Amino acid sequence: MEGKISAAKLIIRFASLYNASALAIFLVPGALTLFGVEEPYSSFWRVLPALLASFGAVTLWISSNNIVQFAAFPVWNGIIRIVFATIALAAGYHQIMGAFILLLAVGDLLIGILTITLVKRALNKSIIHLLANK
Secondary structure, X not given: OHHHHHXXXXXXXXXXXXXXXXXXXXXXXOHHHHOOOOOOOOOHHHHHHHHHHHHHHHHHHXXXXXXXXXXXXXXXXHHHHHHHHHHHHHHOHHHHHOHHHHHHHHHHHHHHHHHHHHHHHHHOOOHHHHHOOO
C-alpha cells in the first residue's frame, strides 16, 4: 500500500509543478509568444489563468502531503484536466492558439488519467467515494 501511496503522491506533485510551469508561462512577458500564442490585449487575460493555475498548484501540493484526507482535490483536478483536454483537442484550439495549447491539453489528459488511476488504486476506493471525499 505504501508504494501505491508514493506513486499517487508523485503524480500529484508532478501535477502541481505542471500547474506552476503554466503559471510562469502566463506571467513571464513574452513566454506565451515563444509557444506560438499571441499575447492578449490586456494583462488581465494573462493574470486570470495564472491565478487559477496557482490555486491548483498549491491545492495539489498540500493534498499530496495527506492523500487519504485530501484525495478529493486531486481526483476532481484530474476530471477537470480530462474535460479541458477533451474540449481543447476536439475543438482544435491548437490550430488557433498554437503548439502551447496542444502540449497543455495532451499533458493535462495524461496527468488527469494518471492522477485518478493512481489515487483510486492507492486508496482502494471507488471514484464516487473519492469525489465525495469519503
